[in-house]
Amino acid sequence: MYRKILLANLLTATLMVTTGCGSKQYFSPEKTYNLSTQNSGDNIVYYSRDGATLASGKVLTKDGSVGFKLPKGFHFINKSSNLTLSADDQGNSQVINSRGEASSIKFPKALIAGTIVGKQLIFLLQNNSFGVYDLERKSVVYSNKAEKAYAIDTRVANPLQIDNLVVIPTLDGKLTVLNLGTLKAVKEMYVSTESTLNNIIYLDRIGNTLISATPHKVLTVSNQGKKELEIGISDVIVDGGSIFVFSKDGTIKKVSKALLVESEKKFRFAHFSVATVYNNRVYALDKQGYLIVSNKTFSKYKVYKGSEVDSHAFISNGKLYYNGEEIDLNRLNYE
Secondary structure, three states, X not given: OHHHHHHHHHHHHHHHHHHOOOOOOOOOOOOOEEOOOEEOOOOEEEEOOOEEEEOOOEEEEOOEEEEEEOOOOOEEEEEEOOEEEEEOOOXXXXXXXXXXXXXXXXXXXXXXXXXXXXXXXXXXXXXOEEEEEEOOOOEEEEEEEOOOOOOOOOOOOOOEEEOOEEEEEOOOOXXXXXXXXXXXXXXXXXXXXXXXXXXXXXXXXXXXXXXEEOOOEEEEEEOOEEEEEEOOEEEEEEEOOEEEEEEOOOEEEEEOOOOOEEEEEEOOXXXXXXXXXXXXXXXXXXXXXXXXXXXXXXXXXEEEEOOXXXXXXXXXXXXXXXOOEEEEHHHOOXX
């Protein structure tokens, strides 16, 4: 009996190899164009939703680089109110002003997301605890803890201020709306409830519409209620009044605030590392180094070929950085 089971298992394994079952398939565009790159000599060592930290300590945000370098072991978290927030893996954090002067904060766990609003730092820690730290009192004035998260996507969204409220995204797919005046939670909602990789990777708003996403779902909330789009997500970008969803199956969707599809295009087997909408063009980098440049309706596009993506990629002020290389997006077109 044992020999029969072993033979059956060997036969199944052989069939899986010969038929290609379970093998990963890759984006293979019919026509590509050469991609001009410039060697920056500086690799990305830490990547988050709103910034990238390079090996030299230089920081890239979506709007460009900050005017100073972070000390060794620290990485960028967020920039708000002209203050830069950084952290290391041991719970140490720094608030740095425009002159590069830093004040230190010690948390019990590593800081992975945060936003400064006035004299308050709204924080999220590695163990999924969150709260408000008063920068003048130098103490935590509000704290809470969400459910334990076992695995997360590194693109953790930072808290979002809306008037006197702040929306805090947690690692278990939940949004907590906190009143900064009373320091009381006024609303909680789940974006999705998957067991792993379920943290909030995108949080923004268009007018009165709140937009959030996990790797599994996009959720919008407005006066018209909640709208949901369940799809495997690589990235989400808001541009004007539209939302661009880059899915794990290689599809790019342009959707409305109500998540109704306005335009879409599937690039078969593309696996997006990073994407943006810049100067009325859509850019999406496949992990093999294929850079798609398209108009916003996807009726026209070109595919450029660069080097395979080895680690992190980030787009800052019209330039794409990865593998120690810099690519000027302004020089690329879809015509």
